[in-house]
Amino acid sequence: MDTSVSPATQTTDTQTAQQAPKVQARKVNVFYGNKQALFDVNLDIPDRSVTSFIGPSGCGKSTFLRCINRMNDTIDICRVEGDILLDGKDVYARDVDPVILRASVGMVFQKPNPFPKSIFDNVAYGPRIHGLASNPEELSEIVETSLRRAGLWTEVADRLDEPGTGLSGGQQQRLVIARAIAVRPEVILMDEPCSALDPIATARIEELIDDLRNNYCIIMVTHSMAQAARVSQHTAFFHLGKLVEAGPTEQIFTNPNDKRTQDYITGRFG
Amino acid sequence: MTEPAKPISTKALIAASLPRRYRAEQRFRLYGRAAILLAISALALLLFSVGSQGFTAFSIYRFNLPLQLDAKLIDPKNTADPKVIAKGRYRKLIQKALSDAFPDVRSRSDKRALYAFSTGLNSVELRNQVVKNPSLIGTKIRFTAPLSDDLDLYLKGKITPRKFSKGDGTITASVPGPKTLALTGQPGAFEALIQHIRQKRLVRAERLEEQAEKLRERIKGTSKGVALVQHTEIARLEAQAADMRQKAKEHTIHLGKNDPSILIDFNQGFIKAAALSDHQLSGSVLSRPTDMEPTQNWRSLILDSPERSRRVTDKQAVWAEALLARGHVKRSFNSIFFTHADSREPELAGIAGAMVGSVLTLMATMLAAVPIGILAAIYLEEFAPKNRLTDFIEVNINNLAAVPSIIFGLLGLAVFLNMFHMPRSAPIVGGLVLALMTLPVIIIASRAAIKAVPPSIREAALGIGASKTQTVFDHVLPLAAPGILTGTIIGLARALGETAPLLMIGMVAFIADIPKSLTSPATAMPVQIYLWASSAERSWESRTAAAIIILLLLMIILNLTAVFLRHKFERRW
Numbered sequence: 001m002d003t004s005v006s007p008a009t010q011t012t013d014t015q016t017a018q019q020a021p022k023v024q025a026r027k028v029n030v031f032y033g034n035k036q037a038l039f040d041v042n043l044d045i046p047d048r049s050v051t052s053f054i055g056p057s058g059c060g061k062s063t064f065l066r067c068i069n070r071m072n073d074t075i076d077i078c079r080v081e082g083d084i085l086l087d088g089k090d091v092y093a094r095d096v097d098p099v100i101l102r103a104s105v106g107m108v109f110q111k112p113n114p115f116p117k118s119i120f121d122n123v124a125y126g127p128r129i130h131g132l133a134s135n136p137e138e139l140s141e142i143v144e145t146s147l148r149r150a151g152l153w154t155e156v157a158d159r160l161d162e163p164g165t166g167l168s169g170g171q172q173q174r175l176v177i178a179r180a181i182a183v184r185p186e187v188i189l190m191d192e193p194c195s196a197l198d199p200i201a202t203a204r205i206e207e208l209i210d211d212l213r214n215n216y217c218i219i220m221v222t223h224s225m226a227q228a229a230r231v232s233q234h235t236a237f238f239h240l241g242k243l244v245e246a247g248p249t250e251q252i253f254t255n256p257n258d259k260r261t262q263d264y265i266t267g268r269f270g
Numbered sequence: 271m272t273e274p275a276k277p278i279s280t281k282a283l284i285a286a287s288l289p290r291r292y293r294a295e296q297r298f299r300l301y302g303r304a305a306i307l308l309a310i311s312a313l314a315l316l317l318f319s320v321g322s323q324g325f326t327a328f329s330i331y332r333f334n335l336p337l338q339l340d341a342k343l344i345d346p347k348n349t350a351d352p353k354v355i356a357k358g359r360y361r362k363l364i365q366k367a368l369s370d371a372f373p374d375v376r377s378r379s380d381k382r383a384l385y386a387f388s389t390g391l392n393s394v395e396l397r398n399q400v401v402k403n404p405s406l407i408g409t410k411i412r413f414t415a416p417l418s419d420d421l422d423l424y425l426k427g428k429i430t431p432r433k434f435s436k437g438d439g440t441i442t443a444s445v446p447g448p449k450t451l452a453l454t455g456q457p458g459a460f461e462a463l464i465q466h467i468r469q470k471r472l473v474r475a476e477r478l479e480e481q482a483e484k485l486r487e488r489i490k491g492t493s494k495g496v497a498l499v500q501h502t503e504i505a506r507l508e509a510q511a512a513d514m515r516q517k518a519k520e521h522t523i524h525l526g527k528n529d530p531s532i533l534i535d536f537n538q539g540f541i542k543a544a545a546l547s548d549h550q551l552s553g554s555v556l557s558r559p560t561d562m563e564p565t566q567n568w569r570s571l572i573l574d575s576p577e578r579s580r581r582v583t584d585k586q587a588v589w590a591e592a593l594l595a596r597g598h599v600k601r602s603f604n605s606i607f608f609t610h611a612d613s614r615e616p617e618l619a620g621i622a623g624a625m626v627g628s629v630l631t632l633m634a635t636m637l638a639a640v641p642i643g644i645l646a647a648i649y650l651e652e653f654a655p656k657n658r659l660t661d662f663i664e665v666n667i668n669n670l671a672a673v674p675s676i677i678f679g680l681l682g683l684a685v686f687l688n689m690f691h692m693p694r695s696a697p698i699v700g701g702l703v704l705a706l707m708t709l710p711v712i713i714i715a716s717r718a719a720i721k722a723v724p725p726s727i728r729e730a731a732l733g734i735g736a737s738k739t740q741t742v743f744d745h746v747l748p749l750a751a752p753g754i755l756t757g758t759i760i761g762l763a764r765a766l767g768e769t770a771p772l773l774m775i776g777m778v779a780f781i782a783d784i785p786k787s788l789t790s791p792a793t794a795m796p797v798q799i800y801l802w803a804s805s806a807e808r809s810w811e812s813r814t815a816a817a818i819i820i821l822l823l824l825m826i827i828l829n830l831t832a833v834f835l836r837h838k839f840e841r842r843w
Contacts, residue, residue: 071732099735106733107733114730115745116749125731182734
């Protein structure tokens with residue numbers, strides 16, 4: 001994020017929405033075999049803020065999220081049309097290697113999925129395979145910084161060699177976030193990061209997300225309306241594979257333009 | 271649909287069906303227990319029959335005799351040349367040692383029967399000892415070698431039970447002629463022996479009558495010509511039976527060729543009874559008593575199977591008993607079985623050659639099948655596109671796992687031996703053939719293990735920018751390892767027990783040396799079992815069973831290793 005300071009962020013515009021967007025989607029269509037999952041999605045996602053995707057189950061918000069770091073590549077029958085631009089560069093272009101892309105677009109999943117290795121190795125794995133540390137001291141430093149940023153350091157500092165799978169659910173999720181941070185991404189995708197956690201752990205993760213917003217572009221899928229309202233600055237509402245409405249969270253929740261948005265937010269369907 | 275006249279509550283409905291449900295459950299449990307019981311009893315039966323037979327092969331009777339290493343028979347010109355020494359007449363030396371033990375054995379036929387105590391191959395052992403240590407020539411050594419297999423079986427009671435019984439009262443001897451002896455005891459001294467013979471004769475008469483009866487049944491309705499022939503046969507059988515019954519009543523029993531042998535141990539000699547009555551017995555001397563004094567310490571030995579229908583004569587039995595009594599024959603652990611390769615003589619045959627052959631073969635199998643199998647499984651599961659071709663390959667791999675193993679043997683014969691001209695009977699070829707057979711099993715097990723790794727692990731690794739290969743080798747493979755290992759070991763255990771493919775590539779040959787390399791001729795344990803099982807001599811029976819026990823033990827060890835490794839490396843996520 002240090003290298004990619006766009007001119008827009010240096011302008012004195014107070015409205016973040018008017019800065020050059022970090023991620024842009026242009027006419028994105030996604031198909032699973034013959035079934036179309038996303039229809040003509042156009043969306044700008046700003047840097048250094050939290051954008052949440054809301055909508056009923058099966059509306060395509062997770063699918064869209066997984067397009068951004070090309071996780072959908074692993075599904076054989078999935079086909080993506082249209083452009084998704086990261087800093088103005090198409091992530092689906094021929095010369096973009098998904099390995100490099102995923103190093104700069106981290107991802108946190110719905111269920112905490114630490115590797116069945118030690119806490120240290122969990123965080124160190126990314127830096128190790130990418131060669132981010134030239135010696136063991138540097139590696140420990142990266143691990144420590146990442147764990148500190150994820151707010152987990154004080155809890156695990158004295159048991160780094162214990163298995164990551166032995167932590168509680170909320171700790172595991174923060175470990176996974178630390179693991180994502182360790183490879184210095186610019187964007188962090190979160191697919192319902194709190195849906196498997198209890199309210200206290202959820203609150204901690206939400207705090208963490210709020211902290212991380214200063215340095216990263218965070219995109220989050222959530223089923224909790226309250227969470228979207230609490231954490232995110234921007235909200236996009238998906239319905240039946242279409243992007244219905246996107247804008248500042250305050251406006252979406254208080255004064256939506258579309259009737260469907262209003263119905264969903266007020267709990268009439270979904 | 272008609273509504274029921276009176277609405278029945280859900281609870282009542284459930285309650286009504288409950289007994290039936292519980293009965294079904296109990297029935298199912300019963301079936302399960304019955305199935306397990308059946309399986310366990312089948313296993314117990316197998317283990318018992320193999321164990322009881324094979325147990326006797328783990329011990330062997332060895333003779334231990336003083337042997338004069340006569341220089342005249344080894345190195346008459348005193349050359350001290352190893353070549354000359356190696357050509358010495360060692361068989362003659364062993365034979366001399368045996369006749370020295372029984373100086374009163376004189377006739378040629380008796381000597382030949384005595385020399386049968388030691389197989390000719392024992393001379394090789396003696397030669398090796400002398401060649402290694404030429405200073406022994408001219409000295410007296412104690413030579414130990416396994417007793418010939420028939421006598422070993424006799425002493426183990428496997429040819430016919432050795433029924434000893436302590437004699438009653440004092441008996442005195444008189445010598446009516448050369449080589450015969452008459453014994454007189456107190457009244458009733460030989461009553462038990464007479465009763466035994468009478469019993470046996472009656473049983474034999476009954477058996478003859480049964481045979482005649484069966485024949486009579488069979489000729490009903492056959493043509494007259496055939497019936498006539500059969501009638502004479504029936505008449506013969508019935509006459510024999512009547513004769514037997516008559517003989518059973520005799521006051522003085524004259525022992526015939528169909529009767530058990532009765533041997534009387536009298537003053538360290540043995541007399542074979544020819545005629546006996548209540549307190550008198552006469553017979554031939556098989557081994558001379560030390561003196562003719564009356565004695566209370568006499569024994570009788572009954573060998574139920576008649577002399578002409580067994581491989582050990584009464585004389586040989588008596589000599590064996592004498593050697594045993596003198597301590598020149600002792601039963602000890604059969605180390606030969608574990609250190610020797612196959613042999614024509616059962617007493618010198620061992621399982622070591624086959625074991626080494628099996629280990630070498632299995633090594634070749636492992637080296638070939640494990641890497642190929644695991645890598646193929648990884649490619650198919652993680653990298654290969656899912657399309658018709660991979661479906662076709664998958665179906666074929668599953669089919670290959672069910673192909674009869676002999677087909678792989680034929681393939682090995684056609685490809686490895688005929689096309690590539692690899693050596694016959696070699697562990698490397700056997701290993702490759704078994705590898706072909708094991709490959710599908712390893713691939714299927716490894717694919718299942720890889721498939722069982724949760725996709726979240728793959729997503730996690732891919733999500734931080736690991737490449738596909740890094741994901742597979744850093745995360746998927748370690749998690750799948752226990753399953754892969756288990757499948758592999760089970761596949762290898764199957765290969766260890768496989769016979770048919772090895773027959774096709776010539777590993778069924780008689781190999782008397784322990785194989786030294788992957789290309790030297792060898793045989794494998796199951797093939798060795800097959801070879802021994804089809805050998806005629808009785809001694810092979812127990813050795814076959816013993817080899818089966820060892821093979822089973824190896825299998826159990828392999829399978830336990832699989833279980834142990836699975837538990838050790840199993841990780842939860």
